[in-house]
Amino acid sequence: MKNNYADMIKEISTKQLLFHLYFTQLILLTISLILGIILFDSLSEFLNLFQWNDYRIFLIGGVAGLAVVLLDLILMRILPASYYDDGGLNERIFRNRNIIHIAFIAAVVAFCEEVLFRGIIQTHVGLVFSSIIFAIVHYRYLFNWFLFVNIIVLSFFIGYLFLLTGNLWVTIFMHFIIDFLLGILIRNRNNKQEGMFNE
Template identity: 45%
Template sequence: MNRQAKIIQEMSDREILLNLYITQTIMLVLAIVLGFFWIDDMSTFFEMFKWDPIQILFIGGGIAITVIIIDLLFDLYLPKEWTDDGGINERVFAKRNVFHIFLIALIVSVSEEILFRGILQTQIGLILASLLFALIHFRYLSKPLLFTMAVVLSFVLGLLFELTNNLLVPIFTHFLIDFVLGLYIMIRARKNNT
Protein backbone atom coordinates (compact mmCIF):
# COMPACT_ATOMS: atom_id res chain seq x y z
CA MET A 1 0.00 0.00 0.00
CA ASN A 2 1.43 3.38 -0.92
CA ARG A 3 1.88 6.15 1.62
CA GLN A 4 -0.92 8.29 0.25
CA ALA A 5 -3.47 5.46 0.42
CA LYS A 6 -2.41 4.76 4.00
CA ILE A 7 -2.89 8.42 4.97
CA ILE A 8 -6.33 8.45 3.34
CA GLN A 9 -7.35 5.31 5.25
CA GLU A 10 -6.30 6.91 8.54
CA MET A 11 -8.34 10.07 7.93
CA SER A 12 -11.96 10.36 8.98
CA ASP A 13 -14.63 11.34 6.44
CA ARG A 14 -14.89 14.68 8.21
CA GLU A 15 -11.12 15.30 7.85
CA ILE A 16 -11.24 14.42 4.15
CA LEU A 17 -14.12 16.82 3.51
CA LEU A 18 -12.50 19.52 5.63
CA ASN A 19 -9.28 19.22 3.58
CA LEU A 20 -11.29 19.40 0.36
CA TYR A 21 -13.13 22.54 1.44
CA ILE A 22 -9.96 24.18 2.77
CA THR A 23 -8.04 23.59 -0.48
CA GLN A 24 -10.92 24.96 -2.55
CA THR A 25 -11.15 28.03 -0.29
CA ILE A 26 -7.40 28.57 -0.68
CA MET A 27 -7.77 28.42 -4.48
CA LEU A 28 -10.59 30.95 -4.44
CA VAL A 29 -8.69 33.29 -2.11
CA LEU A 30 -5.60 32.93 -4.30
CA ALA A 31 -7.70 33.80 -7.35
CA ILE A 32 -9.03 36.90 -5.61
CA VAL A 33 -5.55 38.02 -4.48
CA LEU A 34 -3.97 37.43 -7.90
CA GLY A 35 -6.94 39.06 -9.60
CA PHE A 36 -6.49 42.13 -7.39
CA PHE A 37 -2.91 42.52 -8.62
CA TRP A 38 -3.27 41.36 -12.22
CA ILE A 39 -6.67 42.60 -13.33
CA ASP A 40 -6.88 46.36 -13.86
CA ASP A 41 -10.59 46.50 -14.57
CA MET A 42 -12.88 44.02 -12.82
CA SER A 43 -15.51 44.51 -15.50
CA THR A 44 -13.22 42.62 -17.92
CA PHE A 45 -13.19 39.71 -15.46
CA PHE A 46 -16.99 39.65 -15.15
CA GLU A 47 -17.32 39.81 -18.94
CA MET A 48 -15.85 36.28 -19.02
CA PHE A 49 -19.11 34.98 -17.52
CA LYS A 50 -21.59 34.85 -20.40
CA TRP A 51 -24.91 33.04 -20.29
CA ASP A 52 -24.81 31.29 -23.66
CA PRO A 53 -26.78 28.01 -23.46
CA ILE A 54 -25.40 26.73 -26.77
CA GLN A 55 -21.80 27.10 -25.62
CA ILE A 56 -22.43 25.98 -22.05
CA LEU A 57 -24.80 23.06 -22.57
CA PHE A 58 -23.88 21.74 -26.00
CA ILE A 59 -20.17 22.44 -26.28
CA GLY A 60 -19.30 22.17 -22.58
CA GLY A 61 -21.83 19.42 -21.93
CA GLY A 62 -20.75 17.49 -25.02
CA ILE A 63 -17.11 17.55 -23.95
CA ALA A 64 -18.12 16.53 -20.41
CA ILE A 65 -20.15 13.56 -21.69
CA THR A 66 -17.21 12.45 -23.82
CA VAL A 67 -14.82 12.63 -20.83
CA ILE A 68 -17.34 10.79 -18.61
CA ILE A 69 -17.76 7.97 -21.15
CA ILE A 70 -13.97 7.58 -21.52
CA ASP A 71 -13.52 7.58 -17.74
CA LEU A 72 -16.26 4.96 -17.26
CA LEU A 73 -14.80 2.76 -20.00
CA PHE A 74 -11.37 2.99 -18.36
CA ASP A 75 -12.92 2.10 -15.00
CA LEU A 76 -14.76 -0.91 -16.45
CA TYR A 77 -12.10 -2.35 -18.75
CA LEU A 78 -8.65 -1.38 -17.50
CA PRO A 79 -6.84 -2.98 -14.57
CA LYS A 80 -7.94 -1.38 -11.29
CA GLU A 81 -4.37 -0.49 -10.32
CA TRP A 82 -4.22 1.78 -13.39
CA THR A 83 -7.30 3.78 -12.36
CA ASP A 84 -7.03 3.66 -8.56
CA ASP A 85 -6.33 7.12 -7.13
CA GLY A 86 -5.47 5.82 -3.68
CA GLY A 87 -9.08 5.85 -2.55
CA ILE A 88 -9.50 9.62 -2.36
CA ASN A 89 -12.43 9.93 -4.75
CA GLU A 90 -14.10 6.91 -3.14
CA ARG A 91 -13.79 8.50 0.30
CA VAL A 92 -15.03 11.87 -0.93
CA PHE A 93 -18.10 10.64 -2.81
CA ALA A 94 -19.14 7.13 -1.71
CA LYS A 95 -21.08 8.11 1.43
CA ARG A 96 -22.49 11.43 0.22
CA ASN A 97 -26.05 12.13 -0.85
CA VAL A 98 -26.89 13.60 -4.25
CA PHE A 99 -27.14 17.17 -2.97
CA HIS A 100 -23.74 16.97 -1.25
CA ILE A 101 -22.12 15.57 -4.41
CA PHE A 102 -23.74 18.42 -6.35
CA LEU A 103 -22.34 20.94 -3.84
CA ILE A 104 -18.82 19.45 -3.91
CA ALA A 105 -18.78 19.40 -7.72
CA LEU A 106 -20.02 23.00 -7.85
CA ILE A 107 -17.49 24.32 -5.34
CA VAL A 108 -14.56 22.50 -6.98
CA SER A 109 -15.48 23.50 -10.54
CA VAL A 110 -16.09 27.16 -9.70
CA SER A 111 -12.98 27.68 -7.53
CA GLU A 112 -10.58 25.76 -9.79
CA GLU A 113 -11.83 27.24 -13.07
CA ILE A 114 -11.83 30.81 -11.75
CA LEU A 115 -8.23 30.37 -10.60
CA PHE A 116 -6.79 28.34 -13.47
CA ARG A 117 -8.77 29.66 -16.44
CA GLY A 118 -10.10 33.04 -15.32
CA ILE A 119 -6.95 34.30 -13.60
CA LEU A 120 -3.89 32.21 -14.46
CA GLN A 121 -4.68 31.37 -18.09
CA THR A 122 -5.49 34.99 -18.91
CA GLN A 123 -2.21 36.12 -17.36
CA ILE A 124 0.37 33.36 -17.96
CA GLY A 125 -1.20 31.51 -20.89
CA LEU A 126 -2.87 28.21 -21.67
CA ILE A 127 0.18 25.95 -21.40
CA LEU A 128 1.47 27.11 -18.00
CA ALA A 129 -2.02 27.35 -16.46
CA SER A 130 -2.91 23.88 -17.73
CA LEU A 131 0.31 22.36 -16.42
CA LEU A 132 -0.23 23.99 -13.02
CA PHE A 133 -3.78 22.61 -12.94
CA ALA A 134 -2.48 19.13 -13.70
CA LEU A 135 0.21 19.45 -11.03
CA ILE A 136 -2.27 20.26 -8.26
CA HIS A 137 -3.57 16.77 -8.89
CA PHE A 138 -0.19 15.50 -7.67
CA ARG A 139 -1.79 12.39 -6.21
CA TYR A 140 -1.84 11.13 -9.80
CA LEU A 141 1.91 11.54 -10.38
CA SER A 142 2.58 7.90 -9.53
CA LYS A 143 -0.25 6.76 -11.83
CA PRO A 144 0.72 7.48 -15.46
CA LEU A 145 -2.79 6.98 -16.88
CA LEU A 146 -4.48 9.18 -14.27
CA PHE A 147 -1.86 11.90 -14.59
CA THR A 148 -2.13 11.83 -18.39
CA MET A 149 -5.91 12.14 -18.06
CA ALA A 150 -5.49 15.13 -15.70
CA VAL A 151 -3.10 16.83 -18.15
CA VAL A 152 -5.38 16.19 -21.15
CA LEU A 153 -8.47 17.35 -19.25
CA SER A 154 -6.64 20.48 -18.12
CA PHE A 155 -5.74 21.38 -21.70
CA VAL A 156 -9.28 20.58 -22.88
CA LEU A 157 -10.76 22.91 -20.25
CA GLY A 158 -8.22 25.58 -21.18
CA LEU A 159 -8.99 25.22 -24.88
CA LEU A 160 -12.73 25.45 -24.17
CA PHE A 161 -12.08 28.76 -22.47
CA GLU A 162 -9.79 29.95 -25.28
CA LEU A 163 -12.35 29.06 -27.96
CA THR A 164 -15.42 30.46 -26.23
CA ASN A 165 -13.93 33.24 -24.07
CA ASN A 166 -16.65 32.19 -21.65
CA LEU A 167 -15.66 30.96 -18.19
CA LEU A 168 -19.07 29.33 -17.70
CA VAL A 169 -18.20 26.73 -20.35
CA PRO A 170 -15.20 25.12 -18.56
CA ILE A 171 -16.97 25.59 -15.21
CA PHE A 172 -20.00 23.64 -16.46
CA THR A 173 -17.83 20.99 -18.13
CA HIS A 174 -15.76 20.51 -14.96
CA PHE A 175 -18.91 20.49 -12.80
CA LEU A 176 -20.72 17.92 -14.94
CA ILE A 177 -17.71 15.57 -15.01
CA ASP A 178 -17.24 15.73 -11.23
CA PHE A 179 -20.97 15.48 -10.49
CA VAL A 180 -21.69 12.50 -12.73
CA LEU A 181 -18.54 10.60 -11.74
CA GLY A 182 -19.25 11.41 -8.08
CA LEU A 183 -22.75 9.94 -8.50
CA TYR A 184 -21.24 6.89 -10.18
CA ILE A 185 -18.90 6.33 -7.23
CA MET A 186 -21.78 6.75 -4.77
CA ILE A 187 -24.05 4.33 -6.67
CA ARG A 188 -21.26 1.77 -7.11
CA ALA A 189 -20.41 1.93 -3.39
CA ARG A 190 -24.04 1.46 -2.38
CA LYS A 191 -24.46 -1.42 -4.81
CA ASN A 192 -21.33 -3.14 -3.44
CA ASN A 193 -22.60 -2.74 0.15
CA THR A 194 -25.92 -4.48 -0.52
Protein backbone atom coordinates (compact mmCIF):
# COMPACT_ATOMS: atom_id res chain seq x y z
CA MET A 1 0.00 0.00 0.00
CA LYS A 2 2.90 2.35 0.77
CA ASN A 3 4.34 1.69 -2.71
CA ASN A 4 0.94 2.45 -4.31
CA TYR A 5 0.84 5.77 -2.43
CA ALA A 6 4.41 6.67 -3.48
CA ASP A 7 3.60 5.78 -7.11
CA MET A 8 0.47 7.91 -7.00
CA ILE A 9 2.49 10.88 -5.68
CA LYS A 10 4.98 10.48 -8.55
CA GLU A 11 2.21 10.49 -11.16
CA ILE A 12 0.53 13.68 -9.93
CA SER A 13 1.91 16.93 -11.31
CA THR A 14 3.31 19.54 -8.92
CA LYS A 15 0.48 21.88 -9.91
CA GLN A 16 -2.07 19.21 -8.97
CA LEU A 17 -0.28 18.57 -5.66
CA LEU A 18 -0.45 22.25 -4.75
CA PHE A 19 -4.11 22.38 -5.76
CA HIS A 20 -4.89 19.39 -3.51
CA LEU A 21 -2.88 20.93 -0.68
CA TYR A 22 -4.80 24.22 -0.80
CA PHE A 23 -8.12 22.49 -1.41
CA THR A 24 -7.57 20.25 1.62
CA GLN A 25 -6.85 23.29 3.79
CA LEU A 26 -10.01 24.97 2.48
CA ILE A 27 -11.99 21.86 3.49
CA LEU A 28 -10.44 21.95 6.99
CA LEU A 29 -11.30 25.64 7.32
CA THR A 30 -14.88 24.99 6.15
CA ILE A 31 -15.24 22.17 8.70
CA SER A 32 -13.91 24.56 11.35
CA LEU A 33 -16.47 27.18 10.39
CA ILE A 34 -19.38 24.73 10.52
CA LEU A 35 -18.27 23.13 13.81
CA GLY A 36 -17.47 26.56 15.25
CA ILE A 37 -21.01 27.78 14.57
CA ILE A 38 -22.43 24.62 16.18
CA LEU A 39 -20.09 24.31 19.19
CA PHE A 40 -19.36 27.89 20.26
CA ASP A 41 -22.03 29.99 21.95
CA SER A 42 -20.80 33.17 20.29
CA LEU A 43 -18.19 34.53 17.90
CA SER A 44 -16.47 36.35 20.75
CA GLU A 45 -16.01 33.05 22.63
CA PHE A 46 -14.14 31.70 19.61
CA LEU A 47 -12.16 34.90 19.04
CA ASN A 48 -10.97 34.78 22.66
CA LEU A 49 -8.75 31.86 21.57
CA PHE A 50 -6.69 34.38 19.55
CA GLN A 51 -4.66 36.71 21.77
CA TRP A 52 -2.34 39.03 19.84
CA ASN A 53 -0.76 40.83 22.78
CA ASP A 54 0.95 37.77 24.21
CA TYR A 55 4.74 37.48 24.42
CA ARG A 56 4.31 33.68 24.63
CA ILE A 57 3.57 33.58 20.89
CA PHE A 58 7.28 34.09 20.23
CA LEU A 59 8.72 32.88 23.52
CA ILE A 60 6.85 29.56 23.72
CA GLY A 61 5.63 29.07 20.14
CA GLY A 62 8.86 30.23 18.51
CA VAL A 63 11.25 28.44 20.86
CA ALA A 64 9.20 25.22 20.75
CA GLY A 65 9.08 25.33 16.94
CA LEU A 66 12.85 25.82 16.72
CA ALA A 67 13.41 23.00 19.24
CA VAL A 68 11.28 20.58 17.19
CA VAL A 69 13.17 21.46 13.99
CA LEU A 70 16.54 21.12 15.74
CA LEU A 71 15.55 17.71 17.12
CA ASP A 72 14.39 16.67 13.64
CA LEU A 73 17.72 17.75 12.12
CA ILE A 74 19.63 15.72 14.71
CA LEU A 75 17.45 12.64 14.14
CA MET A 76 17.80 13.00 10.35
CA ARG A 77 21.57 12.73 10.76
CA ILE A 78 21.40 9.74 13.12
CA LEU A 79 18.55 7.65 11.70
CA PRO A 80 18.32 5.91 8.32
CA ALA A 81 16.73 8.03 5.56
CA SER A 82 13.84 5.54 5.32
CA TYR A 83 12.59 6.71 8.73
CA TYR A 84 11.72 10.09 7.20
CA ASP A 85 10.29 8.73 3.94
CA ASP A 86 6.75 10.11 3.49
CA GLY A 87 6.42 8.88 -0.08
CA GLY A 88 8.02 12.02 -1.49
CA LEU A 89 5.12 14.40 -0.88
CA ASN A 90 6.97 17.04 1.15
CA GLU A 91 9.87 16.87 -1.30
CA ARG A 92 7.56 17.47 -4.26
CA ILE A 93 5.74 20.33 -2.55
CA PHE A 94 8.76 22.31 -1.33
CA ARG A 95 11.76 21.52 -3.53
CA ASN A 96 11.12 24.11 -6.27
CA ARG A 97 9.23 26.76 -4.30
CA ASN A 98 10.65 30.18 -3.56
CA ILE A 99 10.95 31.29 0.07
CA ILE A 100 7.83 33.48 -0.03
CA HIS A 101 5.73 30.61 -1.41
CA ILE A 102 7.12 28.25 1.26
CA ALA A 103 6.19 30.81 3.93
CA PHE A 104 2.69 31.15 2.44
CA ILE A 105 2.14 27.37 2.37
CA ALA A 106 3.42 27.06 5.95
CA ALA A 107 1.14 29.90 7.13
CA VAL A 108 -1.97 28.50 5.42
CA VAL A 109 -1.39 24.98 6.74
CA ALA A 110 -0.53 26.16 10.26
CA PHE A 111 -3.58 28.40 10.51
CA CYS A 112 -6.14 25.97 9.04
CA GLU A 113 -4.92 22.92 10.95
CA GLU A 114 -4.50 24.65 14.31
CA VAL A 115 -7.91 26.32 14.15
CA LEU A 116 -9.58 22.94 13.55
CA PHE A 117 -7.53 20.58 15.70
CA ARG A 118 -6.70 22.82 18.64
CA GLY A 119 -9.28 25.61 18.43
CA ILE A 120 -12.32 23.48 17.65
CA ILE A 121 -11.68 19.79 18.38
CA GLN A 122 -9.33 20.03 21.38
CA THR A 123 -11.37 22.81 22.96
CA HIS A 124 -14.49 20.63 22.92
CA VAL A 125 -13.37 16.99 23.15
CA GLY A 126 -9.87 17.13 24.60
CA LEU A 127 -6.21 16.69 23.83
CA VAL A 128 -6.11 12.92 23.27
CA PHE A 129 -8.91 12.78 20.69
CA SER A 130 -7.68 15.85 18.79
CA SER A 131 -4.11 14.48 18.66
CA ILE A 132 -5.24 11.11 17.29
CA ILE A 133 -7.44 12.77 14.64
CA PHE A 134 -4.56 15.11 13.72
CA ALA A 135 -2.27 12.11 13.18
CA ILE A 136 -4.85 10.19 11.10
CA VAL A 137 -5.52 13.22 8.88
CA HIS A 138 -1.79 13.16 8.01
CA TYR A 139 -2.59 10.02 6.04
CA ARG A 140 0.81 9.56 4.40
CA TYR A 141 2.46 9.05 7.80
CA LEU A 142 0.36 5.94 8.47
CA PHE A 143 2.69 3.98 6.15
CA ASN A 144 5.79 4.75 8.20
CA TRP A 145 5.76 3.78 11.90
CA PHE A 146 8.41 6.35 12.83
CA LEU A 147 6.64 9.27 11.14
CA PHE A 148 3.32 8.15 12.62
CA VAL A 149 4.75 8.07 16.16
CA ASN A 150 6.51 11.37 15.39
CA ILE A 151 3.29 13.11 14.33
CA ILE A 152 1.36 11.80 17.35
CA VAL A 153 4.05 12.99 19.78
CA LEU A 154 4.22 16.34 17.99
CA SER A 155 0.45 16.71 18.10
CA PHE A 156 0.37 15.99 21.84
CA PHE A 157 3.16 18.51 22.35
CA ILE A 158 1.37 21.23 20.36
CA GLY A 159 -1.88 20.39 22.14
CA TYR A 160 -0.17 20.62 25.52
CA LEU A 161 1.16 24.09 24.63
CA PHE A 162 -2.38 25.12 23.74
CA LEU A 163 -3.60 23.80 27.10
CA LEU A 164 -0.81 25.75 28.77
CA THR A 165 -1.36 29.06 26.99
CA GLY A 166 -4.98 29.00 25.79
CA ASN A 167 -3.77 31.01 22.79
CA LEU A 168 -4.09 29.66 19.26
CA TRP A 169 -1.47 32.11 17.95
CA VAL A 170 1.14 30.26 20.04
CA THR A 171 0.44 26.92 18.33
CA ILE A 172 -0.11 28.52 14.90
CA PHE A 173 3.29 30.23 15.13
CA MET A 174 4.97 27.03 16.33
CA HIS A 175 3.38 25.03 13.51
CA PHE A 176 4.42 27.72 11.00
CA ILE A 177 8.04 27.72 12.20
CA ILE A 178 8.26 23.92 11.87
CA ASP A 179 6.75 23.74 8.37
CA PHE A 180 8.58 26.83 7.10
CA LEU A 181 12.04 25.77 8.27
CA LEU A 182 11.63 22.16 7.11
CA GLY A 183 10.34 23.48 3.76
CA ILE A 184 13.45 25.67 3.45
CA LEU A 185 15.62 22.67 4.37
CA ILE A 186 14.04 20.56 1.61
CA ARG A 187 14.44 23.40 -0.91
CA ASN A 188 18.10 23.97 -0.04
CA ARG A 189 18.89 20.25 -0.06
CA ASN A 190 17.32 19.93 -3.51
CA ASN A 191 19.23 22.98 -4.85
CA LYS A 192 22.47 21.55 -3.47
CA GLN A 193 21.85 18.18 -5.13
CA GLU A 194 21.02 19.84 -8.46
CA GLY A 195 24.23 21.89 -8.19
CA MET A 196 26.24 18.71 -7.65
CA PHE A 197 24.69 17.06 -10.72
CA ASN A 198 25.35 20.15 -12.86
CA GLU A 199 29.05 20.29 -12.00
